[in-house]
Amino acid sequence: MAETRTLPPRRSALVSALKPGTFGTLGSDGPGSDGPGVTLSERHPMSVVQVEGRIGQEAALGDALETAIGIHPADGFNRVSGDEDGPRILWVGPCRWYVAEPESRDLYGALRPAMGKFGGATVDLSSGRTVFRLSGHDARRVLAKGCSLDTHSSTFGPGACGQTGLFHVSVLIACVDEAPTYEIYAARGYALSLWESLVDASMEYGLRVD
Amino acid sequence: MSAQDRRLPQGGEVDRSTPMRFRFDDRDYQGLAGDTLASALLANDVRLVGRSFKYHRPRGIFSAGPEEPNALVELRTGARIEPNTRATTIELYDGLEAASQHRWPSLRWDVGEVNNLVSDFLPAGFYYKTFMGWPGWMFWEHFIRKAAGMGRGTLDPDPDSYDKMNAHCDVLVIGGGPAGLSAALVAGRSGARVILVEETDGFGGRLRGERETIDDKPARHWVASTLAELDGMGDVTLLRRTTAFGRYDGNVVAALERRADHLAEPPEHISRQRLWTIRARRIVLAAGGIERHIAFADNDRPGVMLAGAARTYLNRFAVQVGKIATVFANNDDGYRTALDLAAGGVEINAIVDPREHGGTWRQKAETAGIDVFAGAVVSRAHGRLGLVGVDVRDASGKNRFLASDLLAVSGGWNPNVHLTCHLGAKPVWDNALATFLPGDTGPDMRVAGSARGLAGLGTCITDGYAQARAALDDLGYSKSALPDVPVTDEPQEEPVQALWQVPGKGMRFVDYQDDVKVSDIALANREGYQSVEHLKRYTTLGMGTDQGKTANVIGLAVLAEERGLPIDKVGTTTFRPPYTPVTFGAFVGRETGLHYQPLRRSAMHDWHVANGATFVNAGHWLRPQYYLRDGESDVKADIDRAITREVTETRGGGGIVDVSTLGKIDLQGPDTAELLNRLYINGWKTLAVGKARYGLMLREDGHVWDDGTTSRLGENHYFMTTTTANAGPVMSHIEYALQVLWPDLDVKAVSVTEHWAAMAIAGPKSREALAAVLDDVDVSNDALPFMGVVECTLAGIPARVFRISFSGELAYEINVAADCGEAAWEHVMRTGAPLGILPYGTEAMGIMRIEKGHVAGPELDGRTTPADLGLGRMVSSKKPFLGAPMLTREGLTDTDRPSLVGLVPVDGKSRPRAGAVLIADPKAVPPVDKLGHVTSSAYLSPNLDHPIALGLLEGGMAREGETVWAAFPLRDEMIEVRVTGPVFLDPDGERMHG
Amino acid sequence: MSEYSVLRLIANTITGHANWRRAWRDPEPRKSYDVIIVGGGGHGLATAFYLAKNHRVGSIAVLEKGWLGGGNTGRNTTIVRSNYMLEGHAHFYEKSLQLWEQLSRELNYNVMFSQRGVLNLGHSDAQMDGFARRGNSMRLNGIDAELLDRDQVRRRIPYLDFSDSARFPIYGGILQPRGGTARHDAVAWGLARGADRLGVDIIQNCEVTGFKTQGNQITAIETTRGEIGCGKVGFAVAGNTTQLTSKLGLKMPIESHVLQAFVTEPVKPLIDSVVTFGASHFYISQSDKGGLVLGGDLDFYNSYAQRGNMPTIEHVMAAGQAMIPGLSRMRILRHWGGVMDMSMDGSPIIGTSPIDNLYLNCGWCYGGFKATPGSGWVFAHTIANGEPHPINAKLTLDRFERGKLIDEGGKGPFPGHH
């Protein structure tokens, strides 16, 4: 369907900082545990495309997405559909979604014609967002150090997403699983700064960087 | 090391198996785990610990909690020094070092005590009446500042770290005493999300200092079992050493957790303190009460102590704070102290009680063999460095002396209403209880236990249950059975009888810390400082580090007496956060140093670092300012050489600059051209696909706001750029326009600043370079004319190329996805190397745009109009646009408004600096008429070989050829400059268009 | 006489301070006054004082709804300076500074005016250029100013962040040596006492609740203590200005915003001048009592609540620590807020109004404390003469309509941004 183009190699915003290994105080989970409380990694390269229609066009837009990539946006605001490895659709605003997936094709090229049909806008933000993956039983605490979103499992379980500030950087956070695991979308220019803050906030719980 | 003479052999919460060494002033002592510095000092019979603020009166330990006004010490040393720290809240750790403060040369021999001798000359506010004449206030101030202050702080960098935590809960319980614990229990059992914060290191509240029983067992068993149950609940968070210090809007409570203050140093990776921001649906405040004292003569002698504190030292810390004690109380709680002290082996002289009554407690005391002097008062304390005795005046007015080394005072209890007032509620006076009770706290906060004036353990526990239950009802949690009401042993209490002061000669202190006496309050009243707020500010009542926790109510009661008004007519001063002082560090958390604000880096940042760039801040961004080469260093000569090189080589051949920081907005939709038409002063309906146009935007008030280019990429697809500084504001304004002003416009706006890395190639060889860089694109002047736009690829990377120019050169801006930015940049550098393409920074860019007369930040200063900037002809008269209506006001169209000109030094070499003021007469004396100012200046235009500048000048271009003076008196510079056109280079744009 | 001096202090010591007189009387309001000033803050009191001292206008009253100085006068960070660039108000602020220099003696009340210098830090070349323009303009106006480079700043204040980890490095600063601080409460009290001694009735707990008008004149003022007839009326109620003007049908170019301030526990002298951060709003000085007094930016929303919120508090502290890392262990003792009368160009309005006998003094934003004596001086002149003095001639209400703005910050009609 979509024209296939060879995708140019991409460089992560974190190359200078991302060093796999374990850091900080391991075993903070109490006696008997010697593992890290959180793991942190970057999902790269990711395709992130924003699609937007006019308010009222939600249904048409949803159908178009379904046709184009096989999934439909979840009902309601601040929800995610799809899964971590395939395409997923994250609500980011009124009649506005991110479509994201690990890069494997020209997602932007695939979505544009579908949106064009009813005057929706498609904007490639793949390079504009760095996507972090934060997981582990202390992941909520790490987030809580820098953000005011209520990530309690009762209100922010798998399938939920929300936009907020994290260490003073605007982010989109999505809950992926019950570990809990979170995917965090942040502006690329701030990625390194945010990475450093997340690492710093994780040290007391023990951190594994993948 | 001295023995702990005053420590009892058993009892208390202290751990006798874990001794701890500590040092106070120059002596070493030993205390026990579980001690506070205060209890450890008292255990070692140290009574003198501090000096008062104004008169340097010797002071001892007065309380056992955060209300302490006297026992303030400098804790720790060096960069960790903490002045004004209450000995009563410092948990003892092994190796602790503390020193007394605000005294010289030593605590016992303090020269400052002369102030005590001349205290009659130094009543409240004496300084307002003196120090006005010769040699002037600045002279006296020097000494007064030194004499004031309390401890010594440091401005050395702090070795410790801090952090923050955000939290949400259904019920926040503040205070872990009986009321708080029982509230948390009920809330926790209901399944609600609960946070319980307790200021001290353990739960139990007053119970930690009492001998009371619950269900016939020591109360600590009840505390332990309640805690165990709470601990096991998943959604209950227990925070010890955590003070809720402020209540803010939205039912948000800020709390300070002291994670490592009880240790010599924080463990690795652990913050010293943590700021909690807790968003609670409901708050139960169970903060207990604070005892108050009574103002009688010399009531500040070390050894005069709050009755409840004396009991706490005995019961919790197993310390006898005196051998022979007198108790002075106007309420029954004092009897409890007398009985406990007696049971703890302290000899009790008597209970001095102004009341005449015979209640249960009196009987209990008398049964225990304690004398009760009813209708009597303590009228004076004796002993300079430590109490030796007190004068007791009986009902008939007769005085007698009672030798005592401890006077336990209780003037009643004040509910700890602090947090009920932060949102503006005033506490309410209760005559029967002789105290202030919480006022209207709104539906989101409930107050439980003694914090709302309830007395009695059982009552406080059941009130905890009830308040929690009511909060849960509000939140819709289903009813569940309340826990059983435990059995307590509580004799009937007789009412308190208000007693604020005992008449008598001598200093009768109301506020110990700030040395405010009854006589100061009387004086303030006499002089007309009668509002309670004036009283506070004139006498400094309640303005010390304790914020008058023990003093304020007495102070305003005394004022009420002086004024002959009921207390509620006098009112309280305002309770303000924080409840107890909070460090800067905690408010800041990890936002220190380079993380003060997040850093924003372009996709080519690492390349710039590797290639000698020096960076400059542009908002959050870091931009390369210039590039130094091997052998060059950050000295002015090398920097100038680098900048000159970058300009010369760009104009001579070609240069490349990172412009990723410009704001970029993707606009799509059929009404985009209409939107642009309304935003910009110039017209947009005729812009063809594949073309760019320069636009100028005004604020609604008609002044220039922002400029940039917008390109038309497709039929309904546009791409706008903004200045770096206005990227955010312009985006927000567009969103405002689309959502609020013109919701019917079909435009979707997305900020794509972060997605696109942007670089500009400029210079005569830029076309050649571009041709080499791009994959098979015709970049000839015909195919890609000035202001043309083309989408193409570069080494396989999709790119957008815009032929626009800020430098005035033939120039192109290339945008690629940021993840490919560095690859594209390197590709340009590699491919362009044979053509001499070199990187340049913001300094060179600045010089080139000045040479070209392009306006930027210094000209777009929020006060200029398009006409001022020589852009008046851009203003469309055919359409409305943002700012048009206000642009025609007389002030914006005056002919004498300064407008843009070029300026060159008449001598060809002096540099008119930015910020110089333009004047006509170099000899004029102030005040000098000003004609304008130099906005931007290039120390040297490498192309013209002399300095050039832009300026805003009255008369503007009408003065072309005239000379004026660029005055820079800050550096004694006066430079004659000739007025020229603002475009110094290539005025016809042959380079750009070529 | 109740003249204050060391000698009198000593004399009163002998009598146990029993003979000090009231600093100001507590009169019952009369039926009417020739001039009524609404607002017993520094500006209202200074206006009354200078009216009585410099002009013959008959009877004068100051009406204060609460306690004297309880508004912004009593809750500001007390910075006094005259480092302004634009002609429209530079001379006015300088006049005010000159009055400060003699105020204690003029009032026979020590207002503790301490000329310890005000230093603004710059963190970029552009900011330093802006400072240069301001400083040069000041010097050309005959006002003191010095431009300092990084090393000069460092020598004066070594504990600022000169390290490599400074997020916004210090490039230099601009210093006004004659700037400083004053004891805010004393200013209100000294002016009140001074005015009272010249016969002004200062009436506290007297809130103005409405007006009686006839034609284009206010004939009487309704207050919580009854109706009071008036000749001329001057408003000096800071953040409450629109509360009064709206009762007269006047809409104003003003929004009320909250600004917070903070004081730390008292410590021995640490900080000897006033220092402001240039990368964000932050300013600090040390009070004579020893507390560090500091503040920052607005909370950025309309408010009459006299208190602010956490995010701003955290920003202020972070800016403070970015400027002086060693503040970390100092403890905040108390924080509070004030209601700022934010005008649409960031500059005050002192002058006549569309109502014949009403005069306006407002729009001080967060810089009106320094203006206190100057404001009173020119406002008194304006009221007495029915027209402004040359140094406040441009601070008119109609300047917005005419586009003759005095926008020192170039922020435009966004009052919260000034």
Add this chain to the structure above:
Amino acid sequence: MIIIDCPYCGPRDHAEFTYVGDAARTRPAEDASQATWFDYVYLRDNPRGPHLEYWQHSSGCRAMVKVLRDTSSHRVLACGLPADQLEAEQLEAGHLEAGQ
């Protein structure tokens, strides 16, 4: 912290929002008189009490949220979208006194 109930995202800290200002004003027609424009650009009611204002959920969904907030207590009385008539609804529900 003022808690603003974003119609899309729910209750959030005001720190996530940018204050835009008075929402009671309506932008005049382009050809309105100078006086009307002046009023719009410069003059404010600045009430003490309920105030209609815009806050953009700038760290969130970027919606312009219309908020009715009491400027003397900071209490948020109602939140909605630009087209919502918050004041009218509040009046109807009896939360506001007429004439405020």
